[in-house]
Amino acid sequence: MRVNDILESQNYTTTTVALITSELDGRVNVMSAEWSIRVSIDEFLIAVFVGYERATYQIIHSSGEFGVSYCSDEQGYLAYIAGNYSFKTHDKFKIAEFTTFPSSHIKPPLIEGCISNYECKVVDEFRTGDHAAFIGKVLAGYYDPDKKPLVFHKGKFHYIGTRMTHDHPF
Ligand SMILES: Cc1cc2nc3c(=O)[nH]c(=O)nc-3n(C[C@H](O)[C@H](O)[C@H](O)COP(=O)(O)O)c2cc1C
Incomplete structure (x- = not known):
């Protein structure tokens, strides 16, 4: 069954959620962003x-x-x-x-308990x-191998499923 609906189709993509930290005059802000992803390998850039x-x-x-701190499934x-x-x-x-824990290269701190965290300096800004x-050029990256990601799908938070091991090598 294929449904033709531009707006609703967006709910059928799957993302994760990053906590974006920023700092103004010593005051820290944190904002959720599902639209946050690596966009270059070398150099390492996150948009x-x-x-x-x-x-x-x-x-x-x-x-x-x-700062970019990707949520773990404990952080809905x-x-x-x-x-x-x-x-x-x-x-x-x-x-x-x-x-939070302090960053090494940027002023805003990063969020504790996440699956991964990045320190970014803006190298470009444009309108989309x-x-x-x-x-953002990534200046430092951290991860916690014991955490699992928060999955965002159909406007709700989910746990990640189990890995497929049958039929194919991936
Ligand atoms: C799960 C989730 C994902 C979101 N993703 C984005 C995003 O990618 N970009 C964006 O501009 N806002 C996004 N938002 C909305 C902002 O996080 C929201 O407007 C926030 O209140 C902005 O905070 P600020 O005004 O302190 O910056 C998202 C909200 C939620 C709940």
């Missing part, structure tokens, strides 16, 4: 697509740096809070228990429709 109306947009635009609540409240009106760090693309 994050940020709506112009987000507080995060102004902060990254002026500071030129951001954090992804919900970071993605439904704005720095403009709320201190998200007071609403939920975001724990109604979002800004920030291209």
